[in-house]
Amino acid sequence: MKNILFVLTIAVLFVFFSSVSGCTDTPAENLTxxxxxxxxxxxxxxxxxxxxxxxxxxxxxxxxxxxxxxxxxxxxxxxxxxxxxxxxxxxxxxxxxxxxxxxxxxxxxxxxxxxxxxxxxxxxxxxxxxxxxxxxxxxxxxxxxxxxxxxxxxxxxxxxxxxxxxxxxxxxxxxxxxxxxxxxxxxxxxxxxxxxxxxxxxxxxxxxxxSFDPPPGSNPHCGCAGWNALPEGIDPETIDPALMPGCRNCTEALMNSPVGGFNGRRFLVSTYSYEGADYKFVPDPAPSASVNYTFYSRNMSPGNVSYNIYHVAALYDTKPLPMPENLSVTIEPNEFKAEPGEEYTSVVTARLLPESRIPDNLWLYIHADVEGAPDAITDDWVRVAVDDGTPLSGAALYRFYRSTGGYCERLLVVPRGGSGHAQFYIGTGELETGIVTMNLTRMPCEMDHMPRGDDEWPSLPEGIHISVNPDRFLARSFANYYLDMSFSVDPSVEPGDYCFSAQFRTPTSEIGLAPFTLRVTE
CATH class of the missing domain: 2.50.20.10 (Lipoprotein localisation LolA/LolB/LppX)
Known part of the structure; x- marks a missing residue:
């Protein structure tokens, strides 16, 4: 009897400890x-x-x-x-x-x-x-x-x-x-x-x-440059709505309203010149420099135009600051009567007292009062700097606030026999009032070497039709333009990727961007 009780006790303990320790789970196999x-x-x-x-x-x-x-x-x-x-x-x-x-x-x-x-x-x-x-x-x-x-x-x-x-x-x-x-x-x-x-x-x-469903209020990223944003402390109410940084629906107003803006070479006042065969450094007794401001009347009624120009703290600022005592700025003519469909260029001149300096990249702001044209877009900004012969003096004028651009969509999917549209963005910079052009050319989707010979660039296949609207237009400085790229594909075009490069030219820059992909599907 004792032996039977002993065996039963051992069996119960075995079951108990097996349950507590998890030994009833399937053990890991020793797999190769x-x-x-x-x-x-x-x-x-x-x-x-x-x-x-x-x-x-x-x-x-x-x-x-x-x-x-x-x-x-x-x-x-x-x-x-x-x-x-x-x-x-x-x-x-x-x-x-x-x-x-x-x-x-x-x-x-x-x-x-x-x-x-x-x-x-x-x-x-x-x-x-x-x-x-x-x-x-x-x-x-x-x-x-x-x-x-x-x-x-x-x-x-x-x-x-x-x-x-x-x-x-x-x-x-x-x-x-x-x-x-x-x-x-x-x-x-x-x-x-x-x-x-x-x-x-x-x-x-x-x-x-x-698949991506754009959230409410979202927009495509169009390659906008970092400077194309309203600086901290600038009141948006003081900016013409058509010039607001990042504006995505201002192109029509910029294309059709009376506009004005700065243009010409960089506003750099040199305080010296070189004379003689040995290029002797000679101080300029009356250092000065000029840029142009051009007003395009477009479809406005006849009316007077008058200018005021101020020193301000930064781009997009409209609050006047005192002009440095050693600097004078004039604009000629500063008032005239404008007729429809004409352009009027005035000369803005900065004169500096000899052997003096001004703060680097001093900002000037111009405002035009246009009689009978409340929609005129005329505010503009330009920097003036001094080149006194020291290394890199005035060099910043050539480095910042340049034009920028980019595809709002880098891909467009179009079925054979279909058509589609994509946007291209151009942001003009400083002194960029003038003609802007943009076109698309075919390029390889994969660039394995550069430079490439003329015979290494693919031609546009028959059956793919592209257009840019507008491909040539009058722009003004510090403004945003959105162009329409249109593609239509004949049913005969083979499915696949077809890539393009955008080239656009502004009054101060020529830029090429690649690639844009047209993806043709069945």
């Missing part, structure tokens, strides 16, 4: 790398989509979605210096990056580094190559994970877009998913760590998830 890889890939290859959330030491908290064959969506949740809600998405025809902080987006042919955030694909490639070792097992959230490690010393970019020497991951062969991933440089220095918090597979993610 080949066996582990086969089981993992059998599941992984059946994943057609997944939605996930992971933490990366480089990107912070991220929501990442993928759909077969190559659709991606990445949303930043709390990355440093990136506004929450900023995202990148790419489907089979279009890629978009969206900055939630600025509420602007960029439409482009692709985002080449977006797929690198598909760490599941990276691990699948490692497992498929079967060049890894199994480092151990661990239980996490009910999953039995197997540690794998691949060595790529001394370094390699086979699995990463950067140079790495080792990659470690914990994988689940029952689901075909990787959960924790670490990449290393030489000497076992950690480069990146990725820890998944959630992964859901084969949920039938809709195509709309990988």
């Amino acid at each position: 790398a080949s066996e582990l890889g086969s089981r993992f890939l059998e599941k992984a290859d059946n994943i057609r989509d997944y939605t996930s959330e992971y933490y990366s030491d480089s990107d912070g908290q991220v929501i990442f979605d993928w759909k077969y064959p190559a659709e991606y969506r990445l949303e930043y949740v709390n990355k440093t210096n990136v506004a929450p809600g900023s995202l990148l998405c790419m489907n089979l025809t279009t890629a978009v990056s969206y900055d939630a902080g600025e509420n602007v987006y960029i439409v482009q042919p692709e985002i080449s580094d977006l797929p690198q955030n598909d760490y599941q694909a990276m691990v699948r490639e490692i497992v498929r190559d079967c060049d890894f070792s199994v480092t151990g097992t661990m239980k996490e959230d009910g999953r039995m994970l197997y540690g794998i490690e691949v060595i790529t010393e001394p370094w390699s970019d086979k699995y990463t877009t950067y140079k790495s020497s080792k990659i470690q991951a914990w994988i689940d062969p029952k689901s075909g998913l990787a959960w924790n991933i670490t990449t290393f440089s030489q000497l076992d220095t950690v480069i990146h760590t990725i820890r998944y918090e959630r992964i859901e597979t084969n949920t039938g993610i809709p195509e709309s998830r990988f």
Whole structure:
């Protein structure tokens, strides 16, 4: 009887301790790398989509979605210096990056580094190559994970877009998913760590998830320059609405209203000259310099025009400051009667007392009162500087406040037999009142060498018709212009990418931008 009780006691204790310690769970199998890889890939290859959330030491908290064959969506949740809600998405025809902080987006042919955030694909490639070792097992959230490690010393970019020497991951062969991933440089220095918090597979993610629907109030990013913004402290109410930095609907007014603006060479007062065969340095007894201000009356009724010019603190400022005592500024003529359809040029002259200086880049502001034309756009700003012969004196006049431009969409998708439009932005800078031209020329979508001979540039295929409106127009300084690029595609055109370069010329600059992609689909 005692023996029976002893046996029963041992049995009860065995069951008890087995339950407490978890020994009833399926233990980890001692799998070889080949066996582990086969089981993992059998599941992984059946994943057609997944939605996930992971933490990366480089990107912070991220929501990442993928759909077969190559659709991606990445949303930043709390990355440093990136506004929450900023995202990148790419489907089979279009890629978009969206900055939630600025509420602007960029439409482009692709985002080449977006797929690198598909760490599941990276691990699948490692497992498929079967060049890894199994480092151990661990239980996490009910999953039995197997540690794998691949060595790529001394370094390699086979699995990463950067140079790495080792990659470690914990994988689940029952689901075909990787959960924790670490990449290393030489000497076992950690480069990146990725820890998944959630992964859901084969949920039938809709195509709309990988398409971008612009949020209310958002705008395409058109390559605006950093200076083209209202400086801090400037009251927007003092700026002509048509000249407001970043204005996206001012082109029509700028094209049709009476306008005026500065033009000519840089407003640089030289206090010296060179004389004789030995170029002797001689002080100028009456240093001065001039620029032009031109008024275009367009369709205004006959009326008087009068000018006032002031010293101000900065671009877009309209609050007068005292003019330096050693500087005088005049404009001739400063008053005249304007007739419709004419242009009138006055000369603005700055005179400096000999052997004196003024603050670098002193700003001048001009305002015109135009009788009977309340819509006239005449305010303008220009810098005046002194060249006294010292190194780089006055050089800043040639470096800042230049024209800028860019595609508002870098990609346009048009089906065969269809048509479409995209915008191009031109922002004029200082002294840029005058004629602006813009045109598109065909270029290779991939530039593998430069310079290229004339016979190396592709011609425009028959069946693709392009136009720019307007392609030539009168512009004024410090203004924003949005041009329409129109494309139509005949049914005979082969599907594929056709790339173009934009060239535009302003009174002071000539700029080429590339590429713009026309993507023709079936």
